[in-house]
Amino acid sequence: MKCIAVSVVLMFVAVITEAQQTLKFDFGNGRVKKGYTAVTPESKFANEKGYGFTAESEVTAVDRGGKSVNDDYITSSKPFYFSVNLPDGNYDVKIILGDKKGTSATTVRAECRRLFLENIRTAKGKFVTETFTVNVRDSLIRDEKGNIVKAVRLKPREYNYLHWDNFLTIEFNDSLPKVCAIEITPNKTAPTIFLAGNSTVVDQDKEPWAAWGQMIPRFFAPGKAAVANYAESGEALNSFLSARRLEKILSLMKPGDYLFIEFGHNDMKQKGPGIGPFTSYKKLLKQYIAEVKKKAGIPVLVTSMHRRNFDKDGKIINTLLEYPEAVRQTAKEENVAVIDLNAMSKVLYEAWGPIKSIKAFVHFPANTFPGQTTKLEDNTHFSTYGAYELAKCIVKSIKDQNLPLAQFLRTDIAVYDPASPATFESFYWPMSSFLTSTKPDGN
Known part of the structure; x- marks a missing residue:
């Protein structure tokens, strides 16, 4: 640096x-x-x-x-x-x-x-x-x-x-x-789309890890909007607040800017009195929404995508408890948009199935990368291919709901169906120089 x-x-x-x-x-x-x-x-x-x-x-x-x-x-x-x-x-x-x-x-x-x-x-x-x-x-x-x-x-x-x-x-x-x-x-005129989230959203800095937040700028038309990704690995709603990440976002937010909010993977592991999806989690979601509205911004909630966890019939097992449902309820109660990435990821993962889905996550044999002496098997964090397909899910929901920011998307985006994703073989990603075998925080 x-x-x-x-x-x-x-x-x-x-x-x-x-x-x-x-x-x-x-x-x-x-x-x-x-x-x-x-x-x-x-x-x-x-x-x-x-x-x-x-x-x-x-x-x-x-x-x-x-x-x-x-x-x-x-x-x-x-x-x-x-x-x-x-x-x-x-x-x-x-x-x-x-x-x-x-x-x-x-x-x-x-x-x-x-x-x-x-x-x-x-x-x-x-x-x-x-x-x-x-x-x-x-x-x-x-x-x-x-x-x-x-x-x-x-x-x-x-x-x-x-x-x-x-x-x-x-x-x-x-x-x-x-x-x-x-x-x-x-x-000075383009609205900013701020992203708040965890390792499934963050701009992962090193190969072979990736998240949807670093892929989605590709889908916005030049000059129309800018994506500002403030997500960080290991964060939950409360830790994002205490690290002043939301405060930094709000200090820059202009009327008409957006904040996408996707947490859950780390929040669900928190324990203690009053902590849960329909109590502390919803309360914090509503706090984020209120703070964004004070700045005349536009909050958008995003449900957390599933982990790669299949049953014997090739169906996804929900490991996120009631946290995605708490997001849906909060969106309805606060009258804000929700992108149901949880529902779309279930369709996407089951379309891949237990075998093909491996390519969408960080699964690599030992010695695939320099200094990587052990195999990588991560069913939470994505390869560049998986992150790209999830970004397409986000874009699909924006278009399907005809959200106002749909006007900022590129006009040459192909129609996407998570039940029929692009193949791994068709995905092209020349690797960056920076590599790591260290798994991101969070799971």
Whole structure:
């Protein structure tokens, strides 16, 4: 993780905030277009510059000759990462991909493996300009005047996450990535879709783990909305509150922003007087709803998906007790939307069955990944394939219910039926550089 000199960051942030300028980066060793900042293989990140490639990035430049930003590019045979200092907010990121003498294939993610562009291919001599809208944040909580008053209580592992660090970090991946230029512009009008949840929602920072929250940005149209995923592994409604995660969200929330709320896996393990799905759990759900409404935001409840637990007939066994039903009841009582991921996941898992569903969860033999000496068998947390299919369930419910935020979805999304999911073999995911065999918190 990059260490941040606070004074440098605040100075850089002030420039961006006051000017509301578009940052333009011309990638490659060729002639730099006027108004752009040159980015060469030697442009390693430094706080005093405020941008550059991260230390693990190994890149090369190709110059085809000419005066356009399209005439040179940066490429690599491995995933590479480009970071820019930016303040809290939403940004439209425009990327030019291609090669005037060759082909290209690029997948783009940001922050902790948050998916935006999938396998964008260009024919020989062709270029494509793609745009996505991304949320950037730090862990500081500010008052209405911008004064720092508190901070989110991060867990030690979060210090190395790429989504708490005052940077937008963009991951370029795939078989033949060729990046010609990037433009980054603040987006002050797009609503923010905040996510509150646990390890089944969080932007999992390392392969092979994943969750639906890091997949769903892929389905929103550029410029229309930004997803801000505040979920964290191991969290329950009460611990999310005590860590000031909700407080941070509320400090940024604008009228018309959304908060998706999905908890249950960790809440159900809590014991004690007055603790239960229809008592403490519902009370906290209603507290979240009330706080969001005070900010003129729009709360959306999400029932927790099932664990992978089949009976002898291939039917899903409910291990979440009455917690999903408590969410449904709360939504009805508070007159807020509910996305019933619990019901959809039952259909989805049973469509896969006990064998095919293994591919949707983190099940890998020993030595599949470097340093992984024991097999991985996790029936709660998802592989990238499983997380992607669950994100499609969320999108389906948004569309089926014709929720207002359906207008922000991409128009090219295929019709989805959890009873007939895409096959594992059809799913494409070039792996990121960061790996771990450590299971996320929660179960």
